[in-house]
Amino acid sequence: MADPMRIRAQASGGKATVRVLMSHEMESGQRKDAAGKLVPAWFIQEVTATLNGKPVLSAEWGPAVSKNPFMQFAIKGAKSGDKVAVTWKDNKGDTRTDEATVS
Amino acid sequence: MQTRRETLKQSAVVAGLLATAGFPQFAQAAFNKAGFDAKSVQDAAKAYGAASLAESKDVTITGPDIAENGAVVPLGASTSLAGVKQLLILVEKNPAALVAMFHVSDAVEANFATRAKMGQSSDVYAVAIMADGKALFAKKEVKVTLGGCGG
Numbered sequence: 001m002a003d004p005m006r007i008r009a010q011a012s013g014g015k016a017t018v019r020v021l022m023s024h025e026m027e028s029g030q031r032k033d034a035a036g037k038l039v040p041a042w043f044i045q046e047v048t049a050t051l052n053g054k055p056v057l058s059a060e061w062g063p064a065v066s067k068n069p070f071m072q073f074a075i076k077g078a079k080s081g082d083k084v085a086v087t088w089k090d091n092k093g094d095t096r097t098d099e100a101t102v103s
Numbered sequence: 104m105q106t107r108r109e110t111l112k113q114s115a116v117v118a119g120l121l122a123t124a125g126f127p128q129f130a131q132a133a134f135n136k137a138g139f140d141a142k143s144v145q146d147a148a149k150a151y152g153a154a155s156l157a158e159s160k161d162v163t164i165t166g167p168d169i170a171e172n173g174a175v176v177p178l179g180a181s182t183s184l185a186g187v188k189q190l191l192i193l194v195e196k197n198p199a200a201l202v203a204m205f206h207v208s209d210a211v212e213a214n215f216a217t218r219a220k221m222g223q224s225s226d227v228y229a230v231a232i233m234a235d236g237k238a239l240f241a242k243k244e245v246k247v248t249l250g251g252c253g254g
Contacts, residue, residue: 059205
């Protein structure tokens with residue numbers, strides 16, 4: 001299981017800005033190891049976010065997203081106290097969900 | 104004349120080839136593989152159903168003019184237009200152009216930011232796929248002093 005994500009959600013002016021920092025290797029599949037063999041790609045493919053259990057965002061990522069990915073988005077109508085959950089799934093089928101409260 | 108042993112050996116080789124060749128497709132079944140395999144901006148946009156590609160002032164791409172470290176280039180895409188289905192972030196000269204795709208729904212603003220790896224200096228694109236199949240883009244040049252892919 002991967003390390004937890006760091007999620008910060010701040011409400012201002014009728015929307016909440018959510019910043020997520022995930023912990024993932026994001027191996028591009030282009031790199032070679034010391035023996036000259038390609039390191040297989042290992043990256044987050046799907047990212048979804050929910051507000052109080054209702055899906056608000058889904059995204060697909062490629063291996064070109066940087067290591068330990070950062071993502072920022074804004075949810076309309078979210079207010080202080082709402083719960084934001086973010087889930088990612090990588091190309092090995094590993095998945096992780098973390099939740100934060102809008103402040 | 105082929106012996107039974109030879110036939111078996113050959114079929115094992117063929118099965119092995121099929122298994123290795125078929126593997127990546129199985130691993131990425133639930134995912135728009137065509138889009139992320141596409142080498143050019145146009146092909147990637149097409150994989151998401153875009154018929155035509157036109158430059159637009161209403162789509163913005165944000166990023167640095169010079170990125171010191173190509174492994175972490177902050178890029179953002181946003182648009183003020185209504186009726187956007189998807190927002191794509193692409194780097195033209197990466198091995199595969201598409202970096203990330205965000206579905207735009209009523210609940211989120213069409214404004215996303217993330218960080219990308221860039222192999223070399225290149226134009227970066229934000230492409231908005233509209234509900235009517237049009238694709239509008241904005242581009243910006245980002246110079247990279249240290250590549251993020253390979254080595």
